[in-house]
Amino acid sequence: MSWTRYAAPQLFYPLAGKMIPWFAALALLLTAVGLYLGLLVAPTDHQQGESYRIIFVHVPAAWMSMIIYLAMAFWAAVGLMFNTRLASMLAVALAPSGAWMTFLALWTGALWGKPTWGTWWVWDARLTSELILLFLYIGFMSLHAAIDDERRADRAAAVLALVGVVNVPIIYFSVKWWNTLHQGASVSLSKAPSMATIMLVGMLVMALAFWMYSIAVALARTRVIILEREHNTRWARQLLGTT
Amino acid sequence: MNWNSLGQFLEMGGYGLYVWGSFGMCALVLAAECWGIAQRRKALRELPLDDLDDRNDLNERPLHEA
Numbered sequence: 678m679s680w681t682r683y684a685a686p687q688l689f690y691p692l693a694g695k696m697i698p699w700f701a702a703l704a705l706l707l708t709a710v711g712l713y714l715g716l717l718v719a720p721t722d723h724q725q726g727e728s729y730r731i732i733f734v735h736v737p738a739a740w741m742s743m744i745i746y747l748a749m750a751f752w753a754a755v756g757l758m759f760n761t762r763l764a765s766m767l768a769v770a771l772a773p774s775g776a777w778m779t780f781l782a783l784w785t786g787a788l789w790g791k792p793t794w795g796t797w798w799v800w801d802a803r804l805t806s807e808l809i810l811l812f813l814y815i816g817f818m819s820l821h822a823a824i825d826d827e828r829r830a831d832r833a834a835a836v837l838a839l840v841g842v843v844n845v846p847i848i849y850f851s852v853k854w855w856n857t858l859h860q861g862a863s864v865s866l867s868k869a870p871s872m873a874t875i876m877l878v879g880m881l882v883m884a885l886a887f888w889m890y891s892i893a894v895a896l897a898r899t900r901v902i903i904l905e906r907e908h909n910t911r912w913a914r915q916l917l918g919t920t
Numbered sequence: 921m922n923w924n925s926l927g928q929f930l931e932m933g934g935y936g937l938y939v940w941g942s943f944g945m946c947a948l949v950l951a952a953e954c955w956g957i958a959q960r961r962k963a964l965r966e967l968p969l970d971d972l973d974d975r976n977d978l979n980e981r982p983l984h985e986a
């Protein structure tokens with residue numbers, strides 16, 4: 678017996694059930710701290726006024742939209758290579774969360790852009806590639822839904838997810854590679870962040886909160902998908918009371 | 921603390937619509953996502969039952985073959 682036994686949906690189901698409350702509690706706690714720092718403690722920005730506070734949800738949503746895509750593509754690849762059912766289910770479970778995060782990044786970006794740039798939308802490289810990310814998520818879900826045989830759907834959608842991975846570095850580096858209206862990164866690994874410490878801390882706490890939320894929700898959705906696919910098995914019937 | 925009153929806080933220096941439109945949409949979407957999963961969970965009991973599927977049953981087969 679090793680940790681790989683949890684690749685069996687039957688064993689992963691209760692494990693995920695034990696993990697969800699912890700991630701959910703962390704998400705709630707971090708959200709409370711993040712909102713307190715972002716809305717009450719962090720000072721007014723001397724250039725943007727109060728509108729800059731949108732970054733406390735915009736940046737976390739945008740980061741998660743890319744991180745979730747990478748996670749989705751990773752599990753899709755594992756499912757494709759090792760033919761593990763659970764890995765494919767994780768990929769399918771991550772897609773809606775990623776799509777919602779992408780939508781939120783675009784929505785909050787538009788609401789920040791209007792007062793700051795004077796426009797809701799502009800076809801610059803950063804915004805366009807993020808919109809393509811939304812279409813990739815929708816394409817992944819549509820393709821999966823269009824194929825009746827779940828395992829075939831898993832494989833077809835996995836190929837799409839893997840091809841789409843190329844878009845993630847394009848989003849990330851778009852502000853460097855092209856002359857975009859969207860500003861460059863305020864936070865990166867290679868240089869000191871170009872924002873006040875309290876703003877940075879608030880943003881990072883909110884990003885962690887979004888991350889913990891995403892894990893909790895993806896696990897909860899994975900559990901539902903496991904039961905949807907396994908509902909004719911003995912253990913699932915016992916669990917659902919449909920024996 | 922940056923705010924002297926609740927009204928000032930809600931006004932967000934004139935950017936209230938943009939700031940609360942962003943935070944509000946996030947709250948709405950995340951709540952809807954959780955609600956959707958709960959609904960999908962409820963619908964599990966309504967799934968049509970087929971023959972018992974014990975191909976991958978860990979109690980039926982040794983784990984290393986599962």
